[in-house]
Amino acid sequence: MIQSRGYERFSLQNILDATGTSKGAFYHYFDSKGALVDAVVDRITDQAAARVEPVLDxxxxxxxxxxNALFGGIAEFKSERKDLLVGVMRVWLSEDNAIVREKLRRLASQRQLPWLEGIVRQGIAEGSFTTRVPDHLARVLVALIGGMGELAMELWVGRQEGTVAFEEVQQTFDAYLEAFERIVGVRPGSLKFLDEPTLELWFG
Incomplete structure (x- = not known):
């Protein structure tokens, strides 16, 4: 319902009618519509975390x-749900879902930060990462990942509308990749976000 109507346009009664749930049963688990949305966002991030955490450990x-495994795991998680994500992308980008998008962005950032802090510490210890600001590097990477995700959705919409060329998509991701490599101080070509088949799957 969040996907089809948007957060601002669905009510508690809509939820009860769609699920056949009584108001008492709903309030046994959730104290508000916002609490339900929080639970949905938690579930999405838990599923994504389950995909990448074993590799990071x-x-x-x-x-x-x-x-690379972090980026690859997130990309695989989304690709496996492509039909669902494509079906809701336009509604997801609307103002009606701004609250849910922000909740998901914040929770994703909270999950990603300790992962990236661990990777940064390891990279510096190994000598593979060279940075003058190790204490702040992970937070900067989280911000870059968030920005890249938002821009990727805009590029997808542009591809559907015929206003963005595939080459522009490739060049945009290449620019982000170069930025990541420079920030962490690894050799050019060390990092890989999306392989060609994944780019074709989403933007071809």
């Missing part, structure tokens, strides 16, 4: 491989 992997 692997002591045999280098920091660079873990960073």
């Amino acid at each position: 692997d002591p045999t992997l280098s920091a660079t491989r873990k960073l």
